[in-house]
Amino acid sequence: MIKAIIIDDEPLARDVIKSYLADYPAISLVEECANGFEGLKAINQHQPNLVFLDIQMPKITGFELLELLDTLPSIIFTTAFDEFALKAFEANAIDYLLKPFSEERFQKAMDKFLATGTDTHTQKIPQLVEQLSAQNPSQTERVVIKLGNKIKVISIYDIAYLSADDDYVKIHTAEGEFLKNQTLAFFEKNLNPQLFVRVHRSFIVKIDQITKIESYEKDNLILILKSGEKIPISKTGYPKLKAVLGI
């Protein structure tokens, strides 16, 4: 049995897919979700083979939902109008359907899905996300984190600093620390350079959190943050820091 999930915030849009899916008895629609939060829960619970995913949804987008998954099911994006997204789909999704789409167009997407097989894709998620954001010129405004089955949305304005932690990035906020399956290089590229600066191979600091720079042993400098935490500055980080602080 092939399991499918529909994630779309508009009930009528879900109905369209549901009615088209009725012609595929081998596929069972296990759940319909109205947003990414429900979507994450449903995907973790059912481990579906196929997900119909809308992009613009409440709180987190379809892309942000993908960032939170450990294994990727086959994805068919359904969207009304997203120029930037189209390019991304071609490389990464089974197909994308532009709303409103015809039954023939839907069948074509399903043919593609059935031909590629129903194995879950174990694609490297950070890479996928990186590709998606490379095509989306806007800067990151928020970071979406998975806490078990729950989703935490962190505004970038609440971040004090980021540190590298093996394959993860640790996000330090006043509320606590959160792990994100992502690279520091990704954040360096996507965070507003007027707000954040990479001072070290393993650290990106929010500029307004800096209180002072102190020397530490010989030739070594450290940053003191508002919270009192100390961050090392590397030789390549110091000129960047000087440039953003204008010193």
Next chain:
Amino acid sequence: MFLFLIAVFASTQYYTLIIFHIDSKTAFQDSVISNATLVACCWLIVNSLSFYRPKGYRYLFVIIWCKALAALGIYILYLAFQHLQLYVGANAYLFELSVPVRFMFFLLFIGSMAVTSVLWYHQEEAKSINLRKAETEKLTKDMELASLREKLQPHFLFNSLNSISSLILSQPTAARKMVHQLSDFLRGTLRKDDALTDLKQELAHLNLYLEIERMRFGNRLNTEIKVDDEALALNLPPMLLQPLVENAIKFGLYDNLEAVKIQISASYKVPYLVVAISNPFDASTSHGNKGTGFGLASTARRLQLLYNRNDLLHTERQNQQFTATLKIPQND
């Protein structure tokens, strides 16, 4: 190129003078000074033409200017030669003889320089005018396109069509109703005139939009409209409220998972029509830097253009509620 030409002139002059049995020192000094003066005159004419480009009969001035320059050049030559004690004594007549020739040569050369530079400047000017024209045209086109896109709101339009496509099978009557609402809404949106409308009409148009959105989002979207009767007949620019309501829906619905209530109220507070539009928002995820949105900025800009005031749009965040308040001045 120019300097090469001058060098050729100088050497030609030098040999000509030698042929006339003038000693080589004098010939050399003469050719150098004459041609240096010529270069200076040319520089003057080219430069002056870069600041002043004659039109029509004013070309006469250029000819006069060329003649004056040539005469001035010759006079400078005369002074220089006197100073250097060239062509004195028995040779003095040689210089006097050569004055008409020198003058004609100067005039010809300066004149041709003037013509060349006028042509060149004209060409450059035409080029830059064309470039500017192309840029302006492109800008206008981009702006028109942007405003058209904004009016049509592709995201809203395609999602509405998708809803209709969904309803056609399950609820054909509702589908037909939605087609009519969407058509009426688009017709109103694409209307061109900018004449003031009254609140009653504006609300009717807004209602079309809200009903379409309610159809799309089902029971997640609730609206509450409270309007004082006396406010209904008041005037406002058409489509002024639309972007603010769109904003309220966008931020209300995309910032919350639960059902959302958009509130619109209007009243008459002499001499203003006051309209308030509010939506719930989540302070933890929508930050002040971003939440203002395009709708608010363009509304503020429009009010500024229409009434030349920037205090007519006011926004406020309180108790997880975002409110935009508009004051529209009434003339009577």
